Amino acid sequence: MQLRLIKPAELDQAALLAHSIFRKAGDTSMKELFPLIFSPGYTHSYAAVAEDGNIAAFMGLVPSTIRTGEALLNVFSIGAVCTDPAYRGQGLAGQLLQLCQTHAANAGASLIFVSGDRSLYTRAGCVPFGGxxxxxxxxxxxHALAAAAGEEWTLRPMQPGDFFAVNRLLNEREAGQMYSPGELALLLGAEAYAGVLGLSQRTLVAVRDGSIEGFAxxxxxxADVP
Incomplete structure (x- = not known):
């Protein structure tokens, strides 16, 4: 068993393993939902690779930059953590997490974000954060909110030409993840959160005096998506 950085050519196999664990027949694929994890390119993710070349376990690791006030933090996020049922009970996920922690430290990252409170994470020193x-x-x-807002606001579906304005809004927040317009387009197009819930995504902008001042x-x- 090799535990190492996954190779770009192995990402499709990792996506299939993740899909078999987290999705069901007919669902949008994990590769489509999470392009920052499974798209070819320079990868930070780790895998346990069996002697026959099959991916036994996988841990996605994605870099990003977080703004908090005037500070910019380099961080990583962990996702799509999965182990083939045939290889469970061998501590592979814990070993992959250690490799990811070392990788993040060597890269100079300030934090690693994980989702969930599994013992896998709490044993490694992860603590709850935020709310x-x-x-x-x-x-x-x-209707009450619309009446309070008055007629100066217009809500409409987001259009491709809105990406720079929406990206500006996101990056001007006092705290939050920083995006490029291309990355924002990729993530919105993936519709990951809605897809995981079996729902559809509706993306709106709020316009006032010809300027985009809100986004959701x-x-x-x-049935609610036109």
């Missing part, structure tokens, strides 16, 4: 908020938007509250990408039932 989430839940809000329900129904027809009544939507939402996962909604397919």
């Amino acid at each position: 989430t908020q839940f809000a329900e938007l129904n027809a009544s509250s939507a 990408a939402m996962a909604v039932p397919a």
